[in-house]
Each structure stands twice: as structure tokens, then as C-alpha cells.
Amino acid sequence: MKAISYKEGQLTLLDQTALPHQTVYRTYTEHEKIARAIEDMVVRGAPAIGITAAYGVAVGAREYQRGSFREHMMRVIERLQHTRPTAVNLHWALRRVHAVITENPAETIQALEEEAAQIFQEDQAINLAIGQHLKRLVTDSSAFLIHCNPGRLATSDYGTATAPFYLAHEEGTQFKVYSGETRPRLQGALTAYELSQAGIDVTIITDSTAATLMQQGKITAVFVGCDRVAANGDVVNKIGTLPLAITAHYFNVPFYVAAPTPTFDLSIEDGGAIPIEERHATEVTHLRDQAVTIEGAVYNPAFDITPAALITAIVTEQGAIEPTYEAIQNLFSKGEKQ
Numbered sequence: 001m002k003a004i005s006y007k008e009g010q011l012t013l014l015d016q017t018a019l020p021h022q023t024v025y026r027t028y029t030e031h032e033k034i035a036r037a038i039e040d041m042v043v044r045g046a047p048a049i050g051i052t053a054a055y056g057v058a059v060g061a062r063e064y065q066r067g068s069f070r071e072h073m074m075r076v077i078e079r080l081q082h083t084r085p086t087a088v089n090l091h092w093a094l095r096r097v098h099a100v101i102t103e104n105p106a107e108t109i110q111a112l113e114e115e116a117a118q119i120f121q122e123d124q125a126i127n128l129a130i131g132q133h134l135k136r137l138v139t140d141s142s143a144f145l146i147h148c149n150p151g152r153l154a155t156s157d158y159g160t161a162t163a164p165f166y167l168a169h170e171e172g173t174q175f176k177v178y179s180g181e182t183r184p185r186l187q188g189a190l191t192a193y194e195l196s197q198a199g200i201d202v203t204i205i206t207d208s209t210a211a212t213l214m215q216q217g218k219i220t221a222v223f224v225g226c227d228r229v230a231a232n233g234d235v236v237n238k239i240g241t242l243p244l245a246i247t248a249h250y251f252n253v254p255f256y257v258a259a260p261t262p263t264f265d266l267s268i269e270d271g272g273a274i275p276i277e278e279r280h281a282t283e284v285t286h287l288r289d290q291a292v293t294i295e296g297a298v299y300n301p302a303f304d305i306t307p308a309a310l311i312t313a314i315v316t317e318q319g320a321i322e323p324t325y326e327a328i329q330n331l332f333s334k335g336e337k338q
């Protein structure tokens, strides 16, 4: 399952908006259409966006016809720069390829294609390295919670937070993964899809089920990817990561962020300064037909248990009371006296 491939001016992307119903590969020879593929999340995931943008510049160089070549290339880079603001990998990759542009079109095309291929290969090595590090945690009978898709579909190869799963599976380790579907774009369903395709024991859950699994003591650790890490270690990742981190903290479940170095942005002091993309309302108002085709491994509890310690007050027709045994006893004993 390759999200991205490139050959002689043709960039091919696995259309992630069609998965899991259809496996559609789309081939691009125009940088404008590549920019739109990034915006429409045909290709998505911080590393994959960076790699795609790098190849998009090489494709753009091949489109040159007349006038200032350098001005043409600046327009190409500008267009790809203004696709999605949050994942720093896009901007990092564009800076990398910008550096190899010269006045000579033929020379530049070759240099751009080599640089983009280098970025792709570096990402593969990063996937493997992260996988090796995190794999130490993946032992027999362990179970993990993952959010969004930091997998093969979001990178060049094993993914970041998914890499340990692929590596451990290759070694025959018996473990479980719970993948939160990740409303509204359901990237977590893509994670369930890609892991199940690899034969990994994965269960898809609604985002709101994560806390119950941690409460039941079923989760060894939470693994997530990221889109940008600020200088102070704040991490920006798919919406829903923050509540997961809060829940994991509450239940003392270890919470790991898989972060390739190109995802760090030391020019940003803290997470609050990272631009957060806002997407179209229809992503929320129009439900996507998910229908993830995995062998029935869905955990769908209809109710969950919230400990009193987390309840500020219980409000009855007689007013608010503290969620304590004493307060409730007092409420009903008052009733008996009347």
C-alpha cells in the first residue's frame, strides 16, 4: 500500500478519499492539481504532504514553457505552500527543494527529482528508526490505542506511530491495536483499514470509547503521530489528540508521540503559535459513509462509567448537590422527614 510514487514527471497518489471502498490511484502531471490533491486530502498526513509537495515542485518545473524560469518556480512553490498550514513537513520540504533550483530548467528538474527522492528515502529510514524505538513497548498481550492515521497512508513506508506495529507483527508478536475512528474525516478508520490489510489485530472504536478502554485497564500505551512540534515540546496533532492525552493522564496510561525531526519547528516557541487549519463545515455536517471492511472487530459499548471524582455536581429538581455518599443520603433522608 503505497500512498505516493513518482516516475519521470508523473506523480501517482493513492486517493485516500475513496478508501476503503475503492483503491483508486490518480496520476498527476500539473502542480496545480497536486496542490488541490493536498487541499482535498487525496493525500494527507504530515510526512506524505511534505513528500508530495517536493515532487509537486519537480512536476511544476517540467511545466515551464517561457519567461523567467526562476519566477515560474517561485509561483509553483508559492502555490504548494498555500495548501495546508499546520503540518510543518510541507514547509520544510519546500525549503529543501527550493535550495536546488537554478536558472537551468533541465538541471533543476533532475536536482528536484533527486532531492524529492532523498526526502522520500529519509522518511523511510525515519519510519524504521521510530518503529524500532517504539517496538520495545510492543510485547505479547499488549494493547495500544492510536488516533488518526500516522501510518503507511501518511508517510513513505511503515508510518510513524504505526511503525512499531508493523515491525512487531513481522516478528510474530501477539498484540492488539484499538484505532479511534477520528471524526470528522475518519482517518482512524484508515488506520484500521491499513493495519487489518497487514493482518494486524485491530479493532475500530468511536473516539468516545477510548476513555472506557483505559478505564477498563485494557490499554498499555497510546501512540499518536504529529504535524508540528514547537520548541517547548508542545505537539499539534489531529483534533481529538488533546482529550486523549488528558484521559491517558487521568488513567496513568503512557502517551507517546511519534515525531520525525522534520516535524519539529524550533522557530515556534510554544504550541499556541502554530497555525491550526480549519476545514469546511460540510466535513462535520455531512457524514462520510465509512463502512470499514475489517472482520467484524468492532467494540461498540452503548454505555460507560464516569467516576464521581470527575463530576462537579449532580443537579436535581431540589438543586445541586456534591457527588458524594453523604450528600445523596442527606437528600433522601430530608424527603423521609417531610
Ligand SMILES: CSC[C@H]1O[C@H](OP(=O)(O)O)[C@H](O)[C@@H]1O
Residues within 6 Å of the ligand: 044, 045, 046, 047, 147, 148, 149, 150, 151, 154, 155, 159, 160, 161, 187, 224, 225, 226, 227, 237, 238, 239
Ligand atoms: C505521521 S503523522 C500524520 C498526521 O497527519 C494527520 O493529519 P491529516 O490527516 O489532516 O493530514 C494527523 O494529524 C496525523 O497524526
